[in-house]
Amino acid sequence: MERRTFLGAGAGATAALALAAPVAANSAPAVPAGAPSGRDTEALLRRWFRDTYRSLDAMYTDFGLTTDKIDVSGDAPVQSPNTSPTNIGCGLWATVAAARLGVVDGDAMRRRLRRTVAAVERLERAHGFWLNWYDAHTGEVLTEWPETGDPVRPFLSSVDNAWLVTGLRIAADADPALRPRVRALLADADWSFYYTPFDADDPVQHPGQLKGGYWTDDDTYTGHWYGALNTEPRMASYLGIADGTVPGEHYWHVFRTLLPGMGQEQEPAGEWAEVDGFRVWRGHYTYRGKKIVPSWGGSMFEALMVPLFVPEGEWSPHSWGVNHRRHVWSQIEHGLREEDYGYWGFSPANVPAGGYSEYGVDAVGMQTEGYTSKGVVTPHASFLAMPFARGHAVANLLRIERDFGAYHDGLGFRDSVDVRDGTVSGAMLALDQGMIAAALAQVLRPGTLQRPFRRGGFARRVRPLLRREDFGIA
Numbered sequence: 001m002e003r004r005t006f007l008g009a010g011a012g013a014t015a016a017l018a019l020a021a022p023v024a025a026n027s028a029p030a031v032p033a034g035a036p037s038g039r040d041t042e043a044l045l046r047r048w049f050r051d052t053y054r055s056l057d058a059m060y061t062d063f064g065l066t067t068d069k070i071d072v073s074g075d076a077p078v079q080s081p082n083t084s085p086t087n088i089g090c091g092l093w094a095t096v097a098a099a100r101l102g103v104v105d106g107d108a109m110r111r112r113l114r115r116t117v118a119a120v121e122r123l124e125r126a127h128g129f130w131l132n133w134y135d136a137h138t139g140e141v142l143t144e145w146p147e148t149g150d151p152v153r154p155f156l157s158s159v160d161n162a163w164l165v166t167g168l169r170i171a172a173d174a175d176p177a178l179r180p181r182v183r184a185l186l187a188d189a190d191w192s193f194y195y196t197p198f199d200a201d202d203p204v205q206h207p208g209q210l211k212g213g214y215w216t217d218d219d220t221y222t223g224h225w226y227g228a229l230n231t232e233p234r235m236a237s238y239l240g241i242a243d244g245t246v247p248g249e250h251y252w253h254v255f256r257t258l259l260p261g262m263g264q265e266q267e268p269a270g271e272w273a274e275v276d277g278f279r280v281w282r283g284h285y286t287y288r289g290k291k292i293v294p295s296w297g298g299s300m301f302e303a304l305m306v307p308l309f310v311p312e313g314e315w316s317p318h319s320w321g322v323n324h325r326r327h328v329w330s331q332i333e334h335g336l337r338e339e340d341y342g343y344w345g346f347s348p349a350n351v352p353a354g355g356y357s358e359y360g361v362d363a364v365g366m367q368t369e370g371y372t373s374k375g376v377v378t379p380h381a382s383f384l385a386m387p388f389a390r391g392h393a394v395a396n397l398l399r400i401e402r403d404f405g406a407y408h409d410g411l412g413f414r415d416s417v418d419v420r421d422g423t424v425s426g427a428m429l430a431l432d433q434g435m436i437a438a439a440l441a442q443v444l445r446p447g448t449l450q451r452p453f454r455r456g457g458f459a460r461r462v463r464p465l466l467r468r469e470d471f472g473i474a
Contacts, residue, residue: 041390041394042444044394045394045440045443045444046101046444048397048412048413048436048440049097049098049101049103049437049440049441049444050103051408051409051410051411051412052094052411052412052413052433052436052437052440053094053097053098053103053104053437054410054411054412055070055072055077055408055411055412055428055433056090056091056094056430056433056434056437058070058077058079058411059077059079059087059091059428059430059433060091060112061079061083061136061137062137063119063136063137063138063139064115064116064118064119065083065087065088065091065116065119065120065134065136065137065139066083066087066088066090066091066116066136066430067079067080067081067082067083067087067136067430068080068082068083068084068087068136068429068430069350069415069427069428069429069430070427070428071426071427072408072411072414072426072427072428073426073427077411077428079136080136080146081135081136081137081146082133082134082135082136082142082145082146083133083134083135083136083430084132084133084134084157084160085130085132085157085160085161085163085164086159086160086163086164086430086431086434087136087430087431087434088116088119088120088164088167089163089164089165089166089167089168089434090163090167090430090431090433090434090435090437091116091167091430091434092113092116092167092168092170092171093166093167093170093171093434093437093438093449094433094434094437094438095109095112095113095116095171096109096113096170096171096173096174096448096449097437097438097440097441097448097449098437099174100174100441100445100448101440101441101444101445101448109174109175110175110177113171113174113175113178114175114177114178116171117168117171117178117181117182117185119139120164120168120185121181121185122139123139124141125188126154126156126214126216127156127188127193127214127216128187128188128189128190128193129156129161129189129193130156130160130161130164131154131155131156131216132154132155132156132157132160132213133152133155141154153215153217154215154216154217155213155214155215155216156213156214156216157212157213158191158194158210158211158212158213158226158233158236159212159226159232159233159235159236161189161236162233162235162236162239163235165186165189165239166235166239166309168182168185168186169182169452169453170309170449170451170452172452173451173452190245191210191236191239191240191243191245191246192240192245192246193214194210194211194213194214194221194236194240195208195209195210195211195240195245195246195250196208196209196210196211196225197247198249198250198253207225207227207253208249208250208252208253208254209225209226209227209250209253209254210225210226210233210236210237210240210246210250211224211225211226212224212225212226212233226254227254227255227258228254228255228294228295228296228366229251229254229255229256229293230256230293230294230295230296230302230303230323231295231296231297231302231303232301232302232305232306234254234306235305235306235309235310237250237251237254238306238310238453238458238462241457241461241462241465242453242456242457242458242460242461242462243457244457244461248276248461248464248465249276249278251465252275252276252278252280252465253278255281255283255366256270256280256281256282256283256284256293256471257270257281257283257284257285257293257294257366258283258366259281259283260283263368264366264367264368265285265294265298265362265363265365265366265367265368265370266285266286266294266363268283268284268285269283269284269285269286269291270282270283270284270472271472273470275468276468282470282471282472284471284472284473285363285364287326287330287333287361287363287364288330288333288337288338290326290329290330291326291471291472291473292323292326292327292330292364292473293323293471293473294364294365294366295327295360295364295365295366296365296366296367297348297358297360297365297366297367297370297371298346298360298361298362298363298364298365298367298370298371299346299347299348299358299359299360299361299365299371299381300327300331300345300346300347300360300380300381300384300385301347301348301380301381301384301435302347302360303323303324303327304324304327304328304384304385304388305384305435307320307324307387308384308387308435308438308439308442308449308450309438309449309450309453310450310453310458310462311447311450311453311454312324312466315462315463315466315467316466316467316469318470318474319466319469319470319471319473319474320466320469320471322471322473322474323471323473324388325388325389326473327364328385328388328389328392329389330361330363330364331344331345331346331361331381331385332344332389332392334346334361334363334373335373335377339373339375341373341375341377341419341420342399342419343377343396343399343400343403343417343419344377344381344382344396345377345378345379345380345381345382345385345396346359346360346361346371346373346376346377346378346381347359347360347378347380347381347384348360348371348378349376349378349380349415349416349425349429349432350415350416350425350427350429350432351376351416351425352376352416352417352418352423352424352425353418353423354426357374357376358371359371359372359373359374359376359378359416360372360373361373374418375418375419375420376416376417376418376419377400377416377417377419378415378416378417378432379397379400379406379413379414379415379416379432379436380413380415380432380433380435380436380439382396382397382400383397383435383436383439383440384435384439386439386440386442386443387439387442387443387446390443397413400413400417401413404417404419404422404424405424406424408428411428412428412433412436413428413436414426414427414428415427415428415429415432
């Protein structure tokens, strides 16, 4: 992988600390000095979106699916052979965003969406859900990893299926001709398949939560449930609650923090409360003087991927709305003050030298062996922050682009940078580019990908739950 020339850490950190000074944890921060504004900012964001969409277009196969990633370290992008439900969902919503931002026309959007839906209709499924890995070029279920030949067990992931369903719902909203086909695809996607009903007499084995997934080769579920509320699997929770296959009470059985004494990153403060007849531990952590509901690992996409689609902050301004901004603030504080990197934005991504790893702010994650930053920043984390702190996110990305050469002209930002030695990833991941595309769409045209999640079961069943949420951190 490439190494780039970059500014000395001391100079970068000094400038970055000045940028961080105005950040307010409860409100939109002031635009940092030196960041573009007005028309210049919009032009820049549109260029970033256009190039990011081109990277996703480069991942699109003749079969109609979006590959897991492309290698951009050579003269031309090289597609990976594999894909997942999440990758396919990213391709769908990015295409809709591209049409609504004028990057492609309506006819091109419809052709792409219909081709992808036709490919999804051909994929093998089990129990109404899609398996976790397919050959992106043929649609066959992947049985061994292309790079190593190691076997791949057939698996139904609740969270990965949630992102495909998200993409399908957005596609159906954008192209009415697809609605009956998507409705047929989702008819058997019953989220109760992953749900374990709550039993107050045995909450350990019957926690009222969603399982991580299901192995189809031996018909067994994973040994864990998704027990943390502020993580990306809550999209599956919302989908199940919205369509009525999972009861609304499920929302109150997921942890804001683990209970005191359970062994977690920080002993939480908080109080017990009764909501909808259920006893809920309203726990929170304190990070650098501010109260926050942690994610599982302390990464950006756990906290901020879901609100690209579900308007949590609008429906719960004094809880989710505050907490989203606190997570942005905590990432800036960690990168610029606590670690003095001079840059910020930590989330699971491609390892700059190759492979994949989790990165985050350990102190705002529940997991005792949490995600640490390790000096690796990933641009998608800054884009996720952009709806909440546009000026700071833009300034951070411009420094990453300038200091490390991490921007690939015509394709967008590479996946990650190790700011300690300047190593820049040679890969672009569909998930990360898909989050960038969705975040830019939300900034440039707010709500454009949220339409399917503002009505129907989301309005009737999810919104009332969020309205009653009280994290106790405002």
